[in-house]
Amino acid sequence: MASGDKGSGIPSRSFSFTFLPRHLSAVNTLHLLSTLGLFALIWFLLTGHEWQSWLIGAPVAVMAAWSTLQLRSSAEGRLNLSGLLKFLPYFIRESVLGGIDVASRVMRPKMRIAPGFLTYRMRLTQPPARRLFVNSLSLLPGTLTADLDGASVYIHALDRHLDLSDELRRLEQMVSAVYGESL
Amino acid sequence: MLDLLALILVFSGIVFFFFGAIGLLRLPDLHSRLHALTKADNLGLGLVIVGVALLHASLLVGLKLLLIWLLALLGSAASAHLISQYALRRRRQ
Structure with a gap:
């Protein structure tokens, strides 16, 4: 990271052309894993025991989790x-x-x-x-x-x-x- | 016994779809019609889904049906909102 200044309000890295730059520090590991787990669960529910389907499912779940974290606003709270x-x-x-x-x-x-x-x-x-x-x-x-x-x-x-x-x-x-x- | 309960649930779900269709035909304006579509059809789909889940008696199928119901709820609420918003804004212009 160029700035190395976590949570300072300065975007540490631009991800793409269309999405706003995000703070990496705003996305903690637990949140990333639970989002990823949710999409993996949805894929599993849709495809069942077809293990070959993960060839497509795993990258798709990763991309879905990534775009969810990109699009959610940092002010959003957690579910109670x-x-x-x-x-x-x-x-x-x-x-x-x-x-x-x-x-x-x-x-x-x-x-x-x-x-x-x-x-x-x-x-x-x-x-x-x-x-x-x-x-x-x-x-x-x-x-x-x-x-x-x-x-x-x-x-x-x-x-x-x-x-x-x-x-x-x-x-x-x-x-x-x-x-x-x-x- | 469980099969009978499942059949009753599926049948009452179909009845609610029927009420929703009647509402769509009888109600006088666009917004009132959306009421019939969102509420009666969601309850109808929910009942059908609980019935089918009972027939399958499998956790995987049950969760998949629940996912379908949630997505359908989200879809119907969002599309009803979009349709009513579009109608209102066009009327105001």
Whole structure:
């Protein structure tokens, strides 16, 4: 390394033409190995016991891990396991309710809908937490992410007369726990 | 017994796909239709996948199906978002 000055904010090396220069110190070994392990697991799940497939799979997993670490922003936090374990049952229950809700609304002879838009300001700051929030929002009962502008989410509601603010705050709380972010 | 449970799950999954299709046809506007597609179809796919995983009773196949479900969730949430964003921004112009 030319500068040898870790974490000083000076890019130590440029990797390519299109990607921003990264700090090598920002990528620790544990993170690299867990990312690599994740892609290797995905390849294994897709191909099963075909060992020859690793001829292609191993380089692809390395390249996928490399580009993931290149593209992730250095400000992104880590997943919090207990938060994730609480989020999963909540997410599954809400997906089931969401499916039943929309099915029961459209199957009535006279549909029980009053579509409309509302805006919600996210308190989440981390980009991956925001991504999880807006994507889960689309799977929850009655809400759909329509547009995004910074911290403001423009939400389409199937029934605009329902008060959704409690539900939205609850989802935001669950998402913040997944990324260990306090609101 | 397990096979029967699996069949019930797969069948109810198909029913939710059917509800999603009905919603797509009956709902009045683009954004409401996306509701039917994202929610009913995700639940339908989830039920089908749990049913098929029970029939296979293999961890490898189960995890592969879970991966498929997660990718489909991500795909449907992202494409619904892109479609609704495009529609809104074009309307504003």
